[in-house]
Amino acid sequence: MARIARILDGRAGDALSEEDSETEKMESARRIERKLPPGYRDSKKDEPHGDYFVWCQTLREAQQRSPHVLVFVTSDTKDDWYLRLKGQTIMARPELVLECKEKTRAKLVLLSIRNFLSHTKNFLEADVSDETIRQAEQAQIADDRNRLVPLQEGLLSITRLHQEQTGRLTELLDAKAAAQEEYAIAERRRKLAYADCAATHHGAEARAKADKATSCRAEVEPSRSTSISNTAKNKLDAIVTGIDHLQAAIESTDAARAELTMEYDQMVANTHG
CATH class of the missing domain: 1.10.287 (Helix Hairpins)
Structure with a gap:
């Protein structure tokens, strides 16, 4: 934990204020009700606002830094993040791309951990071994398989x-x-x-004497x-x-x-x- 704390030191954004947290919870609930990305696929969770909180805080950080491209790395592959056609993942949901552009002026790129490591190695010449990339891929597959069990049930x-x-x-x-x-x-x-x-x-008058x-x-x-x-x-x-x-x-x-x-x-x- 100490090592993780050192790695994240100065690299994690501030928590939302209590007022902002309540406001964003209301927005998250609205999106879940209308099936607007991201996070509506988590509506059955005890805490369904997690994905949206990550998204809104990321956009807030991007507004301060003003990047040309926002690379968002996630292991979540559900269709409230990605546009999927015929079983294939195509790109980030267009709604998220538009929201990112409107709020930060940045181009949104969604990447899995495996793809992020692979691109980091190929384009940034980072020291990422093929074994690390393979492990990331296997971890993602294992995670997806673990999610299949409750879905099957x-x-x-x-x-x-x-x-x-x-x-x-x-x-x-x-x-x-x-x-x-x-x-x-x-x-x-x-x-x-x-x-x-x-x-x-x-x-009746004619039959007045009837039984x-x-x-x-x-x-x-x-x-x-x-x-x-x-x-x-x-x-x-x-x-x-x-x-x-x-x-x-x-x-x-x-x-x-x-x-x-x-x-x-x-x-x-x-x-x-």
């Missing part, structure tokens, strides 16, 4: 959730069909009951059939509401699975690239 978990949700949706759709039929039958019986009641009362029990049954039947119909309708409405909520949950799960799959595929490409 996350994909398995979200796939199981999706299967459970779609299974439950199938059950609810079947229940909806049955409830629709039940409600339709209840409604037909209710209408028939009211029709019978109307027929019973029609010409009073018949009249009582005619009064009770419409009320009972209405209650049955209302119960069937409430049951159907509850099922439909459940289906709507579940379909929204499935859409959310699909989006999360697609995002996780893309991140996994990119990590695999980096590992084998």
Whole structure:
């Protein structure tokens, strides 16, 4: 640690003030919500602001030094830093290039540790051995492979959730069909009951001497059939509401699975690239 402290002495920027820290946390949260680089891929971390803090502090330092080129070295290969096409890393995200240009007037160049060491050796004639470059490359691959494990576990978990949700949706759709039929039958019986009641009362004066029990049954039947119909309708409405909520949950799960799959595929490409 003492050696690291000596190496970094005078080379590390000042920490953000408490006020600036709170301001930048709000900006980081805004970028995460809108999926603006950098750092939105870390939204699930306990401390999701790290990447953005490094970025904003780097830009602040560059504003003071006014370099023509800003070389940003990182082992992070996620697509909230790099533009990737067909599994290949092309360049820094255009949004970051533009932000760097606007705030510092410098051209942004993103490099992996391996590429940085390689360019340092080739163009600056620095004493960097091929073994050091190989070790940096292997360390990056090992790091990417370590990240694959939680991604794999996350994909398995979200796939199981999706299967459970779609299974439950199938059950609810079947229940909806049955409830629709039940409600339709209840409604037909209710209408028939009211029709019978109307027929019973029609010409009541001419049948004043008819059995009073018949009249009582005619009064009770419409009320009972209405209650049955209302119960069937409430049951159907509850099922439909459940289906709507579940379909929204499935859409959310699909989006999360697609995002996780893309991140996994990119990590695999980096590992084998």
